[in-house]
Amino acid sequence: MTNTALREPAFTDAVITEAIRWTEQNGPLDDAQALRTAASRAVDSHRQVTERALLLGERIGLQPELARARQWAPWVLLGLAALIVVAGLGLAGNVVGGGERHINVIVALASLLGLHALTLLLWLVGLWLPIGSFNTASLGWIWLSLTARVAGGKRGQAPVLVRAATGLLSRAKLLPWAFGLVSHGIWSLSFAVVLAAMLFALAFRSYTLSWETTILEPEFFVRAVQALGWLPAKLGFPVPDAATVMAAPGAASAGGQRTWALWLTGCIAVYGLLPRIALALLSAGVLRSRRKALQPDWHEPYYRKLLARFAAMAPAAIVDADLGRLRGATPSSLPASELQDAIFVLGFELPPDMPWPPATLPAAIAAQAQRIDGSAPARRALLDQLARVHPRTVLMVCHAASSPDRGTERFLREVLAHCGECRLWLADSPGASATQRWLDWLRDTGLERIIATDRLDAALSESALAQ
Structure with missing residues (x-):
């Protein structure tokens, strides 16, 4: 040593x-x-x-x-x-x-x-x-x-x-x-x-x-x-x-x-x-x-007890769908008068080995790109930021091979409540079937007005993100 x-x-x-x-x-x-x-x-x-x-x-x-x-x-x-x-x-x-x-x-x-x-x-x-x-x-x-x-x-x-x-x-x-x-x-x-x-x-x-x-x-x-x-x-x-x-x-x-x-x-x-x-x-x-x-053995009983104590301190998270909301209803977004000419690029629950920001992202917006791991504190911090700014466009980058779940749906609806439009770029898509799975999921959950594509240029087209 x-x-x-x-x-x-x-x-x-x-x-x-x-x-x-x-x-x-x-x-x-x-x-x-x-x-x-x-x-x-x-x-x-x-x-x-x-x-x-x-x-x-x-x-x-x-x-x-x-x-x-x-x-x-x-x-x-x-x-x-x-x-x-x-x-x-x-x-x-x-x-x-x-x-x-x-x-x-x-x-x-x-x-x-x-x-x-x-x-x-x-x-x-x-x-x-x-x-x-x-x-x-x-x-x-x-x-x-x-x-x-x-x-x-x-x-x-x-x-x-x-x-x-x-x-x-x-x-x-x-x-x-x-x-x-x-x-x-x-x-x-x-x-x-x-x-x-x-x-x-x-x-x-x-x-x-x-x-x-x-x-x-x-x-x-x-x-x-x-x-x-x-x-x-x-x-x-x-x-x-x-x-x-x-x-x-x-x-x-x-x-x-x-x-x-x-x-x-x-x-x-x-x-x-x-x-x-x-x-x-x-x-x-x-x-x-x-x-x-050169890392501690996290499977030791001592560390397992500590991990359990930290888990007990985490705020409770809702894992089931909201029963009071009609499934398939399309959420409304903010009117244009309340929006600012701003854009947000957000990496959501991406694999740890995926580079960020993506090399193909335009330099003008790559410098402000953010990435969250999907935890409750990280989501709350991002939503608080959106509530203050009210951006015109939010581009969410998701891993195409991952499967969307109820947490993803809930987060998308919360994002739509604080912006003008939300788009999905399905990065590292293994094939058309993975992209189609996301499109079908958006339709079934009432989020079909969110544009989802596995091509970055398509996600940026006809949007303020391309400027």
Whole structure:
């Protein structure tokens, strides 16, 4: 989880929402005012829950502490990276800094790649078997814990924020990738510094590179050097031949020593630096592609109770037809003397993925186009606006594939009472049958004087909308 991810509004809102859930495990907070405010700010039920959490989070100090974490996160990461780099330089110094200038290549390779290989293996195990002990053993977890401790101190809200963030990442199966991005990035920097220090020392000082053993056969080292050098050789690094490997320490020629040095460098680059860089890029790509999954589990009993509370606060809506009105009667509209030379373009209950305003809508009226989701508060606000303006024309944009219902009929009649004429543009029509279904419905409900078409130019023709 990088500092950039911490700054994404959707993720930070989700962290606060989850943190409030964990906070209320110890007892519900006083949320009467927060409920009313959230209900008035948002129409979508999930957003209402998030708004409530944000209001409560401000009250108990979650947002300020999360803001401090954002400020401290890059500095803590820089300090952690500096420690790893210093440790890497220490290893490089042990390899090339000896007074005798003698390097045992096998020991050097093991000391530089040993811890890296172990931590990489633990990360891979944690990736396929998401067990907490594997994830908490990473540099990413250390960075997150240190950031929380520095930002919140001993009495802050750090534990609940960390629990919320890691819970969201675990639910989205992104926890090892988030921690991996930090770990691989730090290891990449460390290997880059180690390689630079080694190359500088090998370029300007003379070293003797060889291997030593007491119990192993010489042929073992020949096979080991050939096997380890196979992949670096694909990238152009030389591999010592059997004669160079079997040569007595110090007896290898200058060319042989150069081959040993480049073989050691190639092994560190190929088995240390390149895998970490590749995995860091892969982790960043996975986080970016799955970031939309970082949302609370709305099916949790805690959230279901909150959603029910918000639903109980919503005003009652009439879902049946008005029994006192003769079905099929044509509603009357306002006389011309009461109308203003104004137009309204309204998107009504359109699919969430449908772009708005439509690209084919003339620019002169697209800037003022509105869109409502069909909820009772949104309808009331729009009708209040129409009652104040009394526009000459209202163009309603509906999704042709959707089925008109009693709510649509009632809303059209209410719109007709506040304007001169109402027209329907049936957008994204899948065929003539969908359009005909709307036309038949308008006729059956007594709204046949509303012009309905699946062509925008026809909806705009012979109307003030075309001006």
